[in-house]
């Protein structure tokens with residue numbers, strides 16, 4: 001579970017404007033001294049997140065072959081590309097399978113007064129009823145089950161683990177109860193040892209009424225909360241793989257760099273070198289284009305050199321000119337590539353070659 005999240009958003013993305021001073025000026029906690037962290041040790045190998053995403057798991061499912069905690073209970077497994085957790089795709093099926101047998105809206109008295117299969121939508125409100133109940137309590141008196149970005153702190157997490165997970169002690173020292181009433185409150189929920197059983201209740205699992213939550217199910221719910229409880233408002237149940245225009249949309253353009261030729265003066269030009277990467281949907285290599293506005297090696301201006309060059313390394317394209325490019329005072333090279341969502345990055349480079 002995430003220990004501490006960014007407290008406000010930090011960057012603007014294309015089309016966004018930031019009009020306040022949060023981010024830099026809204027920190028309320030003493031920062032960790034980097035020198036004291038495991039990541040500062042010389043032996044620490046950084047994760048290359050462009051290749052695969054490491055996910056915590058049980059030791060049984062470990063793919064890393066390393067020890068991560070003192071008791072050696074934790075494992076790492078890997079998935080390729082970005083890992084997303086979304087309400088309709090990942091959370092609802094877990095609730096359906098292990099919870100609605102008791103928390104169904106059709107029951108006369110849904111368990112605990114909590115309905116976990118409410119698909120109703122209120123006018124002007126897109127999230128279905130269960131999402132609203134879990135994430136947006138209707139008033140200050142209603143239970144706040146989750147706190148987006150802070151899975152450790154809230155009741156839904158405590159109930160699926162059967163204990164508090166925020167690091168606060170289950171029992172407070174005798175005689176100090178009254179001191180704790182106020183400042184141990186988390187998000188308005190005062191200190192109390194977790195009440196009730198683990199969910200789903202052990203008896204219901206034993207009797208075969210519902211399937212238990214697996215370790216991965218619990219982590220899925222926790223990751224969902226720590227990502228801010230994403231929900232795809234463009235989800236189509238008949239077409240669940242479609243990314244649509246909602247949360248699942250890849251709205252980031254590919255990263256694209258052109259190393260040679262450099263902008264401005266180049267003494268020589270012997271090769272064209274391009275670097276490219278896309279984290280979301282991945283590059284659509286069919287869309288890759290490299291064109292010059294001058295003839296190169298018997299090829300007319302405007303020929304797509306992308307087909308002529310070669311992949312030199314992962315994400316690196318190279319086109320070696322058969323002969324040096326002639327001296328020229330102005331040439332233009334245009335490089336572009338799309339990701340599979342259709343976002344395009346384009347570089348138009350003007351340069352000269354020669355003394």
Ligand code: HEC
Pocket residue numbers: 094095098099100101102103111112113114143145155156159160195196197199200201204209210213
């Ligand atoms: C066998 C029936 C049963 C199943 C299955 C079940 N629950 Fe419960 N749940 C209850 C009962 C009964 C209560 C009320 C008593 C209590 O709080 O322990 C409850 C209470 C809760 C509460 C507290 C509600 C409140 O406002 O106090 C939460 C949260 C919860 N369940 C979540 C879940 C989740 C999530 C699942 C599925 C992973 C689940 N439950 C599966 C029977 C069930």
